[in-house]
Amino acid sequence: MATPFLPAGATTGDSGGELSSGDDSGDMESFQTPEAEATRSLAELFEKAAAHVQGLVQVASREQLLYLYARYKQVKVGNCNIPKPNFFDFEGKQKWEAWKALSDSSPSQAMQEYIAAVRKLDPGWNPQTLSSTRNISAWIMTRFLVSRQQASVELFTKWLWRNPTARV
Template sequence: MESLQSPETEAVRSLTELFEKAAAHLQGLVQVASREQLLYLYARYKQVKVGNCNTPKPSFFDFEGKQKWEAWKALGDSSPSQAMQEYIAVVKKLDPGWNPQVRLNDCK
């Protein structure tokens, strides 16, 4: 018996798959992304994977950790789907030719 998925469930699954592909693709773009873009992406990744920032602020001496925490904390109650959409948009901006529908194995 085939289970019926609601359109919303299917849309969330599709968005999640696209987000995961974008996160994997970003690994090859780290060198071209600015520090601000990387912080922006980090915050959205954390929002998707962990949820709202409820961890203590890092020490004053942990400059990088503090920047990451502040970027994540600034998202407040943003929804995971909004964070995924924003993340995907920046990855597409970093690599306008990226096509998440094409896998590397398909290019042989």
């Protein structure tokens, strides 16, 4: 039975009013709203920023790291849900206070602030090229280390053959 609230070609099945479009591909992404799509792309950008921060730890100040930590925890865990660390845990107390200060902040706002902070720390950061650049860098480093290791083994072997008294 067709109703004015269903999309054209959609019917309610026998499973208690569940929508069926006749297409069993199971692709629910086509039903996402623009807001859901924007949230998903923001989350992807946040994950890329979080991965990029690992290389910026040496460059960032303690205050910047606390700022990033608080926003990361707000996104991943939500509002601060742990008791305040004791007086002697200075670093834990600072982290707790930074995170607790964001209790009214939404995960979306925390993501946006986190991404903005990463861009401020590294103005040349381009999230679209990050994964390919990182993969190439990792490949080059791996090949370099393997080459050095092989060269070291070959040199050591030659040295051992030249110095028979050095063998144990």
